[in-house]
Amino acid sequence: MNVVVCVKQIPDPAAPQSLEASTNTLDRSGKLILDDSDAYGVEMALQLVDKAGSGEVTLVSMAPNGEVSGLRTALAMGAAKAILVSDDALKGTDALGTAKVLAAAIKRTEFDLILAATESSDGYTGTTPVQIAELLGLPSITFAKSVTIDGSTVKVDRQTESGYDEVTSPLPALVTVTAGVVEPRYPSFKGIMAAKSKPVDQVTVADLGLSASDVGAAGSGQTITKVVDAEARSAGEIVVDEGDGAQRIVSFLENLKLI
Amino acid sequence: MAIDKILVLVELTENGPTAVSLELLTAARGLATTVEALSWGPGVQAAAATIGEYGATTLYDAGDIGGALPGVPVAGALVGVLQSSGASAVLIPTSYDGRDIAGRLSAKLNASVLTNVTGLNDDGGLTTEHPIFGGTQIAHAKFTGSAVGIYVIRAKSFAAESAGGAAAAVVAAAVPAADATGAATIVARHVEERTGPKLDEAAVVVSGGRGLGSADNYSWINDLAKLLNGAPGASRAIVDAGWVPYSHQVGQTGKTVKPTVYLACGISGATQHLVGMKGSKNIIAINKDQEAPIFTVADLGIVGDVNKVVPALIEALKGR
Ligand SMILES: Cc1cc2nc3c(=O)[nH]c(=O)nc-3n(C[C@H](O)[C@H](O)[C@H](O)COP(=O)(O)OP(=O)(O)OC[C@H]3O[C@@H](n4cnc5c(N)ncnc54)[C@H](O)[C@@H]3O)c2cc1C
Ligand SMILES: Cc1cc2nc3c(=O)[nH]c(=O)nc-3n(C[C@H](O)[C@H](O)[C@H](O)COP(=O)(O)OP(=O)(O)OC[C@H]3O[C@@H](n4cnc5c(N)ncnc54)[C@H](O)[C@@H]3O)c2cc1C
Numbered sequence: 001m002n003v004v005v006c007v008k009q010i011p012d013p014a015a016p017q018s019l020e021a022s023t024n025t026l027d028r029s030g031k032l033i034l035d036d037s038d039a040y041g042v043e044m045a046l047q048l049v050d051k052a053g054s055g056e057v058t059l060v061s062m063a064p065n066g067e068v069s070g071l072r073t074a075l076a077m078g079a080a081k082a083i084l085v086s087d088d089a090l091k092g093t094d095a096l097g098t099a100k101v102l103a104a105a106i107k108r109t110e111f112d113l114i115l116a117a118t119e120s121s122d123g124y125t126g127t128t129p130v131q132i133a134e135l136l137g138l139p140s141i142t143f144a145k146s147v148t149i150d151g152s153t154v155k156v157d158r159q160t161e162s163g164y165d166e167v168t169s170p171l172p173a174l175v176t177v178t179a180g181v182v183e184p185r186y187p188s189f190k191g192i193m194a195a196k197s198k199p200v201d202q203v204t205v206a207d208l209g210l211s212a213s214d215v216g217a218a219g220s221g222q223t224i225t226k227v228v229d230a231e232a233r234s235a236g237e238i239v240v241d242e243g244d245g246a247q248r249i250v251s252f253l254e255n256l257k258l259i
Numbered sequence: 260m261a262i263d264k265i266l267v268l269v270e271l272t273e274n275g276p277t278a279v280s281l282e283l284l285t286a287a288r289g290l291a292t293t294v295e296a297l298s299w300g301p302g303v304q305a306a307a308a309t310i311g312e313y314g315a316t317t318l319y320d321a322g323d324i325g326g327a328l329p330g331v332p333v334a335g336a337l338v339g340v341l342q343s344s345g346a347s348a349v350l351i352p353t354s355y356d357g358r359d360i361a362g363r364l365s366a367k368l369n370a371s372v373l374t375n376v377t378g379l380n381d382d383g384g385l386t387t388e389h390p391i392f393g394g395t396q397i398a399h400a401k402f403t404g405s406a407v408g409i410y411v412i413r414a415k416s417f418a419a420e421s422a423g424g425a426a427a428a429v430v431a432a433a434v435p436a437a438d439a440t441g442a443a444t445i446v447a448r449h450v451e452e453r454t455g456p457k458l459d460e461a462a463v464v465v466s467g468g469r470g471l472g473s474a475d476n477y478s479w480i481n482d483l484a485k486l487l488n489g490a491p492g493a494s495r496a497i498v499d500a501g502w503v504p505y506s507h508q509v510g511q512t513g514k515t516v517k518p519t520v521y522l523a524c525g526i527s528g529a530t531q532h533l534v535g536m537k538g539s540k541n542i543i544a545i546n547k548d549q550e551a552p553i554f555t556v557a558d559l560g561i562v563g564d565v566n567k568v569v570p571a572l573i574e575a576l577k578g579r
Contacts, residue, residue, distance in 0.1 A: 017392055166446045221403055245571070259579060
């Protein structure tokens with residue numbers, strides 16, 4: 001059982017985010033970390049490979065400046081190796097372009113299953129994984145709240161509007177997992193040490209056989225025209241509860257004729 | 260009008276088109292000379308009247324797709340309809356299936372997709388609005404190429420208004436023969452019991468957060484929602500903690516709600532939560548921390564302990 005996990009390395013969501021003034025793209029110049037959303041995919045992959053008793057977990061990431069710190073975190077959790085696509089030509093790539101890059105990178109390794117998050121924490125476009133599946137000619141199941149493997153079939157409980165569906169698909173397939181699907185492990189000290197010597201295959205757009213015009217701002221089919229401040233909502237009356245808090249809410253609702 | 264023809268993807272439940280589908284039909288009417296719709300499933304014929312009423316003249320019917328996940332067959336049907344109808348834009352609801360369909364369609368057409376759209380403007384061509392950084396800023400974007408524009412739009416971005424149109428003419432849409440990509444199959448469906456109005460349609464939403472202290476105390480939120488004929492909601496913190504199902508989550512990665520009243524109990528008001536509820540007409544917040552960011556958007560803020568204020572509120576409402 002070989003599992004590929006797409007892992008995005010993103011600016012720390014806890015730090016203030018900003019756009020680059022000239023391009024209106026997210027400033028990714030600082031240190032990047034493993035997107036929390038992808039820690040679930042990594043953990044799920046490790047558990048599935050463990051249960052199968054053979055195979056390995058390969059990480060695939062596209063990130064600027066040869067960034068590996070997020071990959072090292074996932075390698076420390078137990079992934080065997082990583083493919084990193086890093087190339088200045090990738091700046092400004094849209095979700096479809098990202099999918100083209102990741103699909104080409106995934107083809108460099110053997111896999112039965114591809115895992116990704118339902119959406120990333122910084123761009124949250126939410127379509128990249130399905131675009132990858134279509135480009136690779138694979139079935140996909142999104143929004144998994146549980147994933148099991150039965151022979152050459154993947155079984156998923158898929159979140160729906162009103163509950164969940166049990167969905168099955170033959171392998172190979174792509175599955176996106178929701179937060180909380182498993183509890184990601186903390187890398188052990190041994191894991192962190194081992195991660196330092198695990199292979200990271202760093203490739204460029206040309207190595208993937210893609211042309212620079214397929215990716216980056218040049219290949220992107222969209223552009224940001226402007227960024228404006230949202231209308232701020234002004235705060236109303238803030239009162240300290242002196243035992244009359246509930247009554248104040250009742251009066252407020254009465255004024256709106258809701259009760 | 261910015262464009263000649265817009266195609267709207269309409270999702271159906273057993274009660275007809277989803278609210279967001281009607282919102283998109285309404286928006287499309289203001290932007291294009293002709294609005295057409297595409298839907299699938301056993302209820303298409305029955306929905307033609309409503310879909311026409313909201314402005315679509317033609318309703319393409321991709322048919323009953325059985326147990327297939329909609330992504331592949333519906334995107335396949337869309338490719339055919341977009342080619343034959345000449346529509347230059349397709350509006351797709353942000354939903355579990357909507358995003359799958361958009362992703363498949365985008366790769367099939369080699370066309371970019373704009374997602375999390377909350378506004379559409381006619382600036383000679385179509386431009387989009389996307390809240391970024393927790394809704395503190397709005398990015399405006401547009402497509403650059405000549406490909407069909409694929410727009411994935413969040414619920415509650417537009418009001419749904421009937422145009423009083425006649426029933427849409429139903430036309431069969433061909434679904435390409437299934438290949439390997441369409442092999443995922445639904446083998447069983449599980450519907451969680453729910454009573455009362457839906458979260459994204461309720462006039463009152465009562466949400467709870469980590470400040471409730473324990474999963475048990477969430478019963479207060481259910482009680483309040485019932486008393487106010489509203490829907491219970493939640494912050495992600497308590498969804499991740501397993502107190503309530505994901506379907507309750509309000510925010511960037513959950514639902515957008517715009518009720519008449521949003522009552523937040525023990526929720527700090529992180530930007531990712533605010534972006535999903537700050538369009539509410541009135542916001543009431545109960546939080547023990549005067550500095551909690553939720554108070555920056557509250558019309559009425561009660562600085563107090565949910566353990567006291569919430570049970571007292573339940574009692575007061577019960578007594579009426
Ligand atoms: C605020 C904002 C809004 C944007 N809106 C749009 C838009 O509407 N349309 C559009 O085409 N682009 C958009 N972009 C650009 C988009 O974020 C990038 O193209 C990005 O490379 C891929 O999209 P995502 O992170 O949003 O992916 P998502 O589709 O949200 O990602 C889902 C999953 O795919 C995997 N994945 C995604 N990217 C990578 C990666 N680089 N390496 C490894 N795995 C990855 C991860 O598992 C991730 O969790 C937006 C960017 C920002 C900052
Ligand atoms: C990519 C991304 C996407 C996200 N998407 C979402 C989303 O869709 N929705 C969402 O909600 N969050 C989302 N989050 C998480 C968000 O950042 C916050 O972590 C979350 O909203 C916090 O939930 P909370 O307010 O319940 O908990 P906390 O932030 O822990 O706040 C608890 C609040 O309760 C108050 N409190 C404690 N005890 C009491 C008491 N006895 N009486 C009164 N008040 C009390 C505290 O003062 C505090 O303000 C997302 C985060 C990321 C990174």
